[in-house]
Amino acid sequence: MDFDKALELFEPVLGFEVHVELNTRTKMFSSAPNPAAPGVDAGKPNTMVTPVCLGLPGSLPVVNEQAIRYSISLGLALGCEIAPSSRFARKNYFYPDLAKNYQISQYDEPIAHDGAVDVELANGKTFRIEIERAHMEEDAGKLTHVGGATGRIQGADYSLVDYNRAGVPLVEIVTKMITGAEHDAPELAKAYVSAIRDIVVALGISEARMERGNLRCDANVSLSPRGSGTLGTRTETKNVNSLRSVERAIRYEIQRQAAILAAGGAITQETRHWHEDTGTTSPGRPKSDADDYRYFPEPDLLPVEPSVALIEELRAALPEPPAERRRRLKESWGFTDLEFQDVVNSGLLVEVESTVAAGASPDQARKWWTGEIARLANIDSVDPSSLVIPKDVAALVALIESGELTDRLARQVLEGVIAGEGSPAEVVAKRGLKVVSDDGALIAAIDEALASQPDVLEKIRDGKVQAAGAVIGAVMKAMHGQADAARVRELVLERANSQA
């Protein structure tokens, strides 16, 4: 059903569970290296494991103190209260990616609860999203289903399990029910996840790369018939792995549910899988509130009881809140409202800031991120941040500003960087893309062009300056684009004037 029509009939009610992988050096409960730590690659399957990660008999968990500190910092940044005593619990269910067949999580006693995040929308409105809780838990391993057409468990011949990810520290941030978003619901979803990402990046507690699963969003959507005052049945769309997809998935799910409800059907309470390629969701497993995980307090661990001194130490060390930070950055960069919103709405604030910090001018940083990089990302339906790192963008800008690259060449260099050919300087060297700044070579090319178009100089002298375009085009073609068009134009005009 058409989105506007859906909104006419129903009020969307949202809820989010965002999982943040912490970038601690080791895992949540073991000394195994954490694949979500900076600069660590996932590694060969089952190489980043200890007896604890594999749930071997006799092994015992020990809480990672740094993960506790990070979780407290995150809780504080989300405006939460930090529990003076919180506890881990076992969530029991059998699944082969869960080494112990229970997950150590927090249940009725989370470390942080009752906070709020202010999210800014493109239209300048600020929307407050209330946080119910943020709790610590361990990630599961990864299953690869082999055989079958879809790569999913149905129809697979066998499955492989990799426990490298098992035990990666997670914080799960759960919102309260979000009402009143109305038409802004899809945008709000994206803005919320983006706000969480900004927070964890500012805290330095997660690599926050959605495409790598450092940040994962499960989105709950239900529709309430207008005026009914009743809540609808919700679905939970799992693991929507880019900011862009979050927005699309919410929009799709609102439309899908509205169509079913309007036709007199009923929504099934279930998890749903998001399909990036088709922009649709499909049913996962049925989920009911009666799912029985037989939670009970984890007897292998003591309660987490941070001292007031520790909490205050971490509170004092909190970075600037994102909203304040945005005000400050907008001012220091001198952007117009429109320019700044463009950056924020594209979810590229962190990238632009990091690029400026790496030496680029704010205008160039903004131009590249919201322009060419966003365009390329859009083609591949990925987040711009997954394509290139800020340091390389700053290096690219530096090459342009020093005159070594034209914008056009810079775009080719960017493609090379994205293709994994190395840093901008390396791509320039490998592809031989340097601007021809040797006037001699340019003059020779101009001479050649003028030889076939002898009347051009005459026309210029007659005041028809646009006639220079034909010569410039020919020169650029001859130089395979590796010339600075502005310089060529200068030289052509000089020639016309000097021969006057």
Add this chain to the structure above:
Amino acid sequence: MSDLISLSAATLSDLLASREVSSVEVTQAHLDRIAEVDGDIRAFLHVSADALTTAAEVDGARRLGAKLGPLAGVPVAIKDVLCTQDMPSTAGSRILEGWVPPYDATVVSKLRNAKLIPLGKTNMDEFAMGSSTEHSAFGPTHNPWDLERIPGGSGGGSAAAVAAFEAPLALGSDTGGSIRQPAAVTGTVGMKPTYGGVSRYGAIALASSLDQVGPVTRTVLDAALLHDVIGGHDPRDSTSLTDEWPSFAEAARSGAKSGSLKGVRVGVVKELGGEGFQSGVSERFAEALDVMAAAGAEIVEVSTPSFTYAIAAYYLILPAEASSNLAKFDSVRFGLRVNPAGGGTVEDVMAATRGSGFGAEVKRRVILGTYALSAGYYDAYYGSAQKVRTLIQRDFAEAFDQADVLVSPSAPTTAFKLGEKLEDPLAMYLNDIATIPANLAGVPGMGLPMGLAPEDGLPTGIQIMAPAHEDARIYSVGATLEALLEQSWGHTLISRAPGFPIAEGKAK
């Protein structure tokens, strides 16, 4: 029978230190003994192939003048619930048959670092669920006092090995009495330390909040010496205490030497005696109290009304934790794998494996625990049981206001016949009636011999409990009582075991 096997670990320690005997000789004597009697006793599931090599290394180190701990070169048997990277570790279960862990339990590392000689792995009820060792997937262990009878459980293998002189020392684990009840019925000594006093890392978990590893020996001093080796903080076990522990051997030695209990208030737990306790057990217990009173102890009766609910609470908390702890046995990463006929999903394989790999008692408790934790039942069962646990802890606190140590018989009866209670789980569970409260409260408890029951001539045991962290107090009082009792008998109890006519005399 070689004289060496009749000696206590403390005596062996002296002989080894003075180089009157070598560890190879001592180890060989015990290996010979195992070869001689274990076909009847069946205390061992696995005998180490490396024991003599290790012993030779220790002898070599000693010859070179290495500074060695008191138990260096003394053989030790290890309950199969503990992970050993050089020997299979099955916890008495078919589902782990042949599994060799890639790591040692912390207590095993400590044994190796102290240069003790691991002799092998001892039999036990499957996953430590039982009081007779009859629930071992590999067949029962027999009581050296009467091969027709049970050696207690779950650590019947360790207790029988020590009682039959197959090892001077053994490690056990005690979740509800698995060290103390076998000690009672085999005439040996067993200590369950304060919860957190000994690392659980590498002990295959039954119920995490109750499990505790401890020594199984023939004398109080030997238990203290072994406790000194295995105790202490372990950063790999979050529930491990950071206490600086005193020397337990020192406490035992001074207790035995003093021979006096003057000023010691001994609390007799009213609820752990009387009805349900065999008359000969009650008789010996009364005599032990008389011996203590004669040595100057002040005997007081204490009441702990919540103990009445201890078994009920225990059989909710234990199965609840066990149902979760045993979920990892699913065939995916280690252990047995059973593929159902015609193949199936991973769930089918897990179900087939667990169905055929677990014994009946394990299944019973997994089902009980799963039920107790289920939504809608959690508060009534697991929740209520935790409340009872709190009440029991309060009862202990009040009792320890009136007494320095608490005493009771370790087990209500002497060893019963193999098969006698196998079909009656509730009767089996009652064996641990006296030992369970200490686990629920986390306090230390020791079982030691208090004489033979006149009606059947079988060993009985007395339990001594102290407040948490006060393990040394138990060793001191226990060693005194042991010395006084042996003085009154004129011999050690174990020297009266039929078929084992050896007398070392009084414990050192």
